[in-house]
Amino acid sequence: xxxxxxxxxxxxxxxxxxxxxxxxxxxxxxxxxxxxxxxxxxxxxxxxxxxxxxxxxxxxxxxxxxxxxxxxxxxxxxxxxxxxxxxxxxxxxxxxxxxxxxxxxxxxxxxxxxxxxxxxxxxxxxxxxxxxxxxxxxxxxxxxxxxxxxxxxxxxxxxxxxxxxxxxxxxxxxxxxxxxxxxxxxxxxxxxxxxxxxxxxxxxxxxxxxxxxxxxxxxxxxxxxxxxxxxxxxxxxxxxxxxxxxxxxxxxxxxxxxxxxxxxxxxxxxxxxxxxxxxxxxxxxxxxxxxxxxxxxxxxxxxxxxxxxxxxxxxxxxxxxxxxxxxxxxxxxxxxxxxxxxxxxxxxxxxxxxxxxxxxx
Numbered sequence: 001x002x003x004x005x006x007x008x009x010x011x012x013x014x015x016x017x018x019x020x021x022x023x024x025x026x027x028x029x030x031x032x033x034x035x036x037x038x039x040x041x042x043x044x045x046x047x048x049x050x051x052x053x054x055x056x057x058x059x060x061x062x063x064x065x066x067x068x069x070x071x072x073x074x075x076x077x078x079x080x081x082x083x084x085x086x087x088x089x090x091x092x093x094x095x096x097x098x099x100x101x102x103x104x105x106x107x108x109x110x111x112x113x114x115x116x117x118x119x120x121x122x123x124x125x126x127x128x129x130x131x132x133x134x135x136x137x138x139x140x141x142x143x144x145x146x147x148x149x150x151x152x153x154x155x156x157x158x159x160x161x162x163x164x165x166x167x168x169x170x171x172x173x174x175x176x177x178x179x180x181x182x183x184x185x186x187x188x189x190x191x192x193x194x195x196x197x198x199x200x201x202x203x204x205x206x207x208x209x210x211x212x213x214x215x216x217x218x219x220x221x222x223x224x225x226x227x228x229x230x231x232x233x234x235x236x237x238x239x240x241x242x243x244x245x246x247x248x249x250x251x252x253x254x255x256x257x258x259x260x261x262x263x264x265x266x267x268x269x270x271x272x273x274x275x276x277x278x279x280x281x282x283x284x285x286x287x288x289x290x291x292x293x294x295x296x297x298x299x300x301x302x303x304x305x306x307x308x309x310x311x312x313x314x315x316x317x318x319x320x321x322x323x324x325x326x327x328x329x330x331x332x333x334x335x336x337x338x339x340x341x342x343x344x345x346x347x348x349x350x351x352x353x354x355x356x357x358x359x360x361x
Contacts (some may be wrong), residue, residue, distance in 0.1 A: 001191040004209070007351075011239045013288030015056055016297030021049030023307050023334065026130075030327040042067060043231035047172030047253070050133050051198045051261040057137050058202025059265060062160070065148050066206060076149055078356060083141050085353040090341055091134065098127050098309050113138040114339040116190040123186065127312040130304070132190040139192040140199050153207070161204035165258070168197040172251040185250040194251075198258040205265060213269045217278060220270045224284075227263035230256050302346065310334055 025046025029037035068074035092111065099107045106128055109118040116132035148156050172194045176184050188194045206213050213224075238252035271285035287293070296303065311317050316330055 003063065003070045005064060005067040008269065008272075009294065010271050010285060010288040011056060012294040012297035013290065014052065014264060014268045014297070016293040016295070017288070018049040018052035018056070019296055019300035019303045020316070021045040021052070022050075022130075022304055025049065026308060026311060026317070026332075028316055028322045028327075029034070031321050031323050033327075034321075035323070041235070044234040045231075046259060047234055048231045048259060051257040053133065053196035054195065055202035055205075055258075055261040055265045057140065058160075058199035058204075059206045060202075060333045061141065061144065062148070062203040062206035063209065065145060066153070069148070069153075074149070076145060079145050080141075082353050082356055085349050085356075086346075087134075087138070087141075087301075089349055090305060090345055091131075094131075094305050094309065095128065096274055102127050102309065102313055110135075116192060116195075117187075120187045121183075122189045125312070125317065127309040130308040133195075134305070136190070136192045137199070140196065144203065150225050157204065157207040160200045160207060164200040164283060165197050168200070168267045169251075169255065170193050172254060173247060175246045176246050176251055181246060181248065184248045188248060188250045188254060194254060197254055198261050201262045202265060205262070205269070209269075212266060213267065215270050217281070218272060220267055220274060223263040224267050227260055227267060230260040230263070292359070299335075299338040299342045302341040303335070306337045306341070307334045310337065 021040075024036075024040045065074055065079070067221070068079075093108050095110055103126070106115060106118055106126060109115050110128050110131050113135040115128060116135040119126065119129050119132050147159065151159070170188070172188050175188060175191075175194075179187065200344065233256050234253045237249055238256070239249040240247045240252065267284075268288060271281060271288060274281040277283040310333055312332065314330060314333075316322065316326075322330065
């Protein structure tokens with residue numbers, strides 16, 4: 001089957017859901033709505049949301065490159081230019097605004113997409129602390145297209161799974177033995193060499209898309225159960241010691257979250273074909289393709305990028321409980337800024353990006 005660039009609406013909804021997971025993982029509890037907070041703290045929603053973003057990025061970018069290569073239309077320079085136009089303008093805008101309004105500390109490292117390493121060794125609260133995940137994705141965007149351009153599809157598939165995921169787990173295990181136990185998790189949470197686990201699993205699904213989108217109903221239901229249950233374990237300490245061998249808390253959580261994000265991705269990919277055969281599966285599909293959730297997916301990059309500095313600047317992150325009125329105002333601001341960003345900055349740049357020919361480079 002020829003690799004496809006066809007749009008998959010359910011993934012828009014999954015991206016929107018991931019953004020909501022992150023947002024409500026960072027948002028304080030709301031007075032009279034503490035049940036909602038308990039629902040999101042039944043698992044580490046922010047961590048799960050980031051991992052789902054990683055799996056989606058790995059899948060979508062690999063899918064695009066494979067389709068362009070099959071059509072003999074892939075060029076590295078064009079790919080990097082298109083990625084830069086999508087990612088960098090509002091990223092650097094955010095750094096500048098944070099610098100002028102809050103602090104310039106760590107602005108340089110963040111601008112170099114090295115915030116994941118600098119924040120790993122600085123535990124202090126910071127308005128750009130969340131950009132570590134964008135640094136991880138940027139490192140993937142820089143390296144993975146080069147790999148796909150230089151090696152065969154068969155070799156790249158093996159790299160996506162099992163080589164690179166195995167390497168990520170192995171490096172995390174080795175790091176646990178070399179670093180103090182108190183410091184190792186902070187690095188493993190943010191280090192690109194470890195977090196490539198979820199991204200590579202998503203990339204592997206792109207190589208296996210035809211088979212991945214034809215899973216049986218029992219398998220998909222099982223994956224849906226795992227997608228809901230596995231993240232619950234991330235709120236517990238999973239640290240293990242076997243004699244002199246130490247495996248840190250987040251090393252194990254890394255594998256748990258990677259499996260959970262893979263399940264979320266595979267479930268979303270199978271909803272179309274299952275809904276056509278089993279009417280009951282139309283319910284979860286309708287939820288993921290709902291216009292509201294897909295609209296949140298559309299603005300998810302801006303929502304992720306802006307929400308943290310906004311909550312930091314308004315002092316909400318220091319609050320344990322927000323009154324309903326203030327919570328509504330905070331949420332309105334958190335959603336209004338990315339909507340304005342989408343219409344005024346991102347959509348015009350996307351229109352220009354789409355006019356750039358893919359065959360150059």
